[in-house]
Amino acid sequence: MFTGIVEILGKVTDIAPLDFSESGGKGFSITIGEAAEILGDCHLGDSIAVNGTCLTVTEFGASFFKVGVAPETLRKTNLGSLKVGDAVNLERAMNAHTRFGGHMVQGHVDTTVSIVSREDDGNAITFVFEIPEEYKELMDYIVPKGFICLDGTSLTVIDVDDVKRTFSIMMIAYTQTRVVMPRKALGDKVNVEVDMMGKYASKGVEAMVKRFLDGEEGETMVTKVLDRILAKRGSTQ
Incomplete structure (x- = not known):
């Protein structure tokens, strides 16, 4: 379980193919560096959310860790489009002493949404996202002023248009420097997990x-x- 409060930005340093033939395809092993800040209490088998996707640590060192990404995860998330050098949002699984500043996030991505609009609003940015037609039922769980998790970031929904299958959020200046979304362009994919309570x-x-x-x-x-x-x-x- 996570809170949707991104701890640090890591950097993809290596991507290697993995054979998942028994489960119907191929996946990847992703190595993420510049992560020393969250690895002091790391153990093999721990869960770390990478762009909001709960993944299992299979290897780690002082400043890097490695995870495996299975075919189903590649189908549901944007992790398959990562390249070496890309920044990723990172959050460790919450513990009993974590201050709960976001909302309850499972790290189970529902699908990806596209950025269809980005507009500066003072020192904030308003993003508008579109849900794919085949996942339009997810709109039932997206409500104004409700929680949503985008690339692992807990955010508040501003507006919802069920006909257009769109919703919007506003990102303040503080958050912009600590997550990957401001680096993305129109049309880019963002992992979305709707509110599990809904x-x-x-x-x-x-x-x-x-x-x-x-x-x-x-x-x-x-x-x-x-x-x-x-x-x-x-x-x-």
Whole structure:
């Protein structure tokens, strides 16, 4: 589990192919340097979020660590487009003593979104992103003033357009110097993880409605709620 508060920017120093033939394809081993600040308490098998993607440390030294990126991760994230020299957002998995400044982030990227607009607003930058058509259901979990995680950065949604499948965020000057997004251009891909609490809430409501429609035990609770709504509406007419 992570908080979406990027600790440092690391730098990709090596990318090597890995064979994942048993799982249906090939992946990569990525070595990330300039990371000494977060490796003092590192152990093999630890989780580190790289651009918001939870990855497992397979090797490390004083200032570098290595992770493996499987085919499914390459399909869902922007890690496959990384090149040697690229900067990446890094965050260690949270511990019991971490100050919780962001929001609950799993490091399980839902998909990538495209930057469709970037506009300076004083010392801040407003970015607008577009969700791919095939992932349009993710818009259900993106709400104004809600949380969203972009390349591992916890941010607040400003506006949402469900028809255009777009949403916007504003990045203050302090954040701009500490994350990779300001270095990206229009059309570039950004990893997105929608708020997990929205997913859980949606799943719970769907299950409750399904039990009601199927005539199962959930019917009593849902019926009471519906009866109260109808009674309230009737009393105001």
